Amino acid sequence: GFNSDRKKLGSVGKPISTLLVKIINEHNETVEAGETGEVVLGGPCIMKGYYKNSEATQTVVKTDEDGIRWLHTGDLGYLDEDGYLFITGRRKHLIILPGGKNVNPELVELALSQAEYIEELIVVPGSQKSPAGIEQEAVKAVVRPAWDRIQADTNLSRRDLMNQPDELKNLVWQSINKCQTGSQELASFEKVPSRHLVEIEIKEFEKTSTGKIKRSSYVGAGQARR
Structure with missing residues (x-):
């Protein structure tokens, strides 16, 4: 105790x-x-x-x-x-990057939760190709957008935004990148490296009985829910 x-x-x-x-x-x-x-x-x-x-x-x-x-x-x-x-x-949630660097997703989530266009997010292992064309583990963010703030800034309705998924993703990515670029809590390897590693979650996140996002539902789930 x-x-x-x-x-x-x-x-x-x-x-x-x-x-x-x-x-x-x-x-x-x-x-x-x-x-x-x-x-x-x-x-x-x-x-x-x-x-x-x-x-x-x-x-x-x-x-x-x-x-x-x-x-x-x-x-x-x-x-x-x-x-x-x-x-x-x-420990079991660690994202292991090429070269053996470990990323604690919960610390990344805490930092990126300050991004203007994020309502909620979860950070999970993603995948991207190295310059040699080899698939490697990477930091990926699954995001539920802050619809009201985005609508207020763009004058677009939620339906308009959902009908323009690339534009919505760009707005969320720019918000993430601005936040992590100015963050003193994140090392360079802990940051989401590109917009391709941002996934938009339209529905409410699945939650545990204690109200936390159910991480197991979003690890390795790919783009199926977009």
């Missing part, structure tokens, strides 16, 4: 005295304060394992050379210099 009496904004708090927390990279190395990686929990209070499923247990609970059992949570996050834990996303 985590102490909740004194929290920093956005933090889940500091771990209690019986809980060990560390952040590791893809090489299972502990990273410095402020660096993002997988959140790993250790100590006597972590779960013993999955009921009657030792194979699944071995994938997430591992014992180190000192005999400490560590639970690999699958959460991404970082510890600040004061020991407060911040959760930034899920």
Whole structure:
């Protein structure tokens, strides 16, 4: 558990005295304060394992050379210099780019949600061809447009915009590109690289019971819903 009496904004708090927390990279190395990686929990209070499923247990609970059992949570996050834990996303959602760079889609979503013509969006793995013609994973944005703002600026009705999909996509792309160009939160490789990696979602996004966009419905779904 985590102490909740004194929290920093956005933090889940500091771990209690019986809980060990560390952040590791893809090489299972502990990273410095402020660096993002997988959140790993250790100590006597972590779960013993999955009921009657030792194979699944071995994938997430591992014992180190000192005999400490560590639970690999699958959460991404970082510890600040004061020991407060911040959760930034899920490891399984990472977009892996050529060269091994990892993109946390939830951080990109947070930055691009400020774009003027975006009502909601989700960032998922897309595909684009390299100069050699090889298909490679890329950052893709699936966007539900902010219809009212676009209509106010263009004097076009929603029907007009839907009948001009290329124009609508151009407007949304320009809004995204303006936002990410001015963003200090995104590295160059975390940005949506072109309008071809923007997909317009006309309908409401499918949501989970907690109101979050159902990510699994939009990963690898292509252009079928446009």
